[in-house]
Amino acid sequence: MVAAANSSAWLDSMRASSPTHVKAPPLSDAHNSWILRHPSALDVFDEITISSKGKQIVMFLDYDGTLSPIVDDPDRAFMSESMRATVRKVARYFPTAIVSGRCRDKVYSFVRLTELYYAGSHGMDIKGPSKGYNKDAEAVLFQPASEFIPMIDEVYRALLEVTKSTPGARVEHNKFCVSVHFRCVDEKKWIELAKQVGMVLEGYPSLRLSQGRKVFEIRPTIKWDKGKALEFLLESLGYANCADAFPVYIGDDRTDEDAFKVLRERGQGFGIVVSKTPKDTKASYSLQEPSEVMAFLRRLVEWKKVSLRRHFRMRRRLQEIKINFPN
Numbered sequence: 444m445v446a447a448a449n450s451s452a453w454l455d456s457m458r459a460s461s462p463t464h465v466k467a468p469p470l471s472d473a474h475n476s477w478i479l480r481h482p483s484a485l486d487v488f489d490e491i492t493i494s495s496k497g498k499q500i501v502m503f504l505d506y507d508g509t510l511s512p513i514v515d516d517p518d519r520a521f522m523s524e525s526m527r528a529t530v531r532k533v534a535r536y537f538p539t540a541i542v543s544g545r546c547r548d549k550v551y552s553f554v555r556l557t558e559l560y561y562a563g564s565h566g567m568d569i570k571g572p573s574k575g576y577n578k579d580a581e582a583v584l585f586q587p588a589s590e591f592i593p594m595i596d597e598v599y600r601a602l603l604e605v606t607k608s609t610p611g612a613r614v615e616h617n618k619f620c621v622s623v624h625f626r627c628v629d630e631k632k633w634i635e636l637a638k639q640v641g642m643v644l645e646g647y648p649s650l651r652l653s654q655g656r657k658v659f660e661i662r663p664t665i666k667w668d669k670g671k672a673l674e675f676l677l678e679s680l681g682y683a684n685c686a687d688a689f690p691v692y693i694g695d696d697r698t699d700e701d702a703f704k705v706l707r708e709r710g711q712g713f714g715i716v717v718s719k720t721p722k723d724t725k726a727s728y729s730l731q732e733p734s735e736v737m738a739f740l741r742r743l744v745e746w747k748k749v750s751l752r753r754h755f756r757m758r759r760r761l762q763e764i765k766i767n768f769p770n
């Protein structure tokens with residue numbers, strides 16, 4: 444997988460995968476032009492709400508780097524109480540799903556909100572809310588890669604063994620996929636780690652490798668990703684071919700691009716990429732970091748509250764008019 448000739452390409456891609464510790468430099472021309480193409484969702488908030496008018500917003504949220512800040516230890520990527528309270532409010536007004544590369548149980552243990560849909564393992568493990576407005580939702584359970592579980596277990600063990608010699612490397616079992624983290628690996632050892640991962644994967648042609656933020660992600664080659672999960676969830680919610688749904692997907696990683704692409708192709712709703720630096724994306728808008736995601740979600744809740752109040756006030760007025768002036 445990683446021949447000497449393309450080692451430097453791998454290294455570049457590994458370096459570019461997560462520029463989290465960069466101190467914000469003054470905005471370059473390139474950055475300014477990127478912002479023009481992907482304006483801050485906070486700056487164009489009114490534009491966004493106007494385009495969703497009369498439609499049901501359905502919210503899709505990635506976890507790491509979107510709801511929780513990126514940290515060195517994947518087991519300690521906790522969500523703040525204020526973010527949890529915000530997501531809880533969002534779910535009160537809009538059907539809401541968490542879509543993550545992590546194992547579903549793990550991401551649930553961080554979010555701990557029973558009223559949400561969860562799509563773990565890059566969308567390969569979907570479950571409906573165990574509490575909430577939609578009684579049928581509980582029944583939603585979809586696992587299109589179940590047959591890969593024994594293979595994933597085997598690969599996890601092999602990766603654990605082979606990466607032992609690389610200090611800082613960490614292998615995470617995500618049920619239908621595996622992550623090999625290199626965030627805490629000395630950069631001089633990155634290529635060695637990439638080779639170790641490549642060696643193991645040579646024996647598994649039905650698995651594919653992609654890169655997230657300082658992480659290799661190994662998953663089945665089935666045609667299923669976060670974009671398919673988004674479509675599946677829209678269908679489960681009864682919005683399959685419905686122009687009345689307005690899906691909003693917020694995510695920071697390369698795997699989120701599959702969902703952004705689906706939204707572009709459907710010409711429905713929009714994607715918001717979470718990034719401090721310009722990157723190639725199919726998202727329409729941007730937010731810089733989880734704190735901005737929280738600010739955006741809060742504004743959305745406030746906007747919805749105000750429009751509902753206005754709607755009910757108007758209904759009451761119409762009823763009063765009917766009572767005072769019957770036909």
Ligand SMILES: O=P(O)(O)OC[C@H]1O[C@H](O[C@H]2O[C@H](CO)[C@@H](O)[C@H](O)[C@H]2O)[C@H](O)[C@@H](O)[C@@H]1O
Binds near residue numbers: 516520543622
């Ligand atoms: O789809 P996501 O929810 O964004 O999951 C993608 C990966 O997220 C986690 O790793 C990332 O976050 C860690 C904690 O902040 C960080 O240490 C790591 O460098 C990031 O890549 C998760 O641990 C992975 O399994 C997911 O694949």
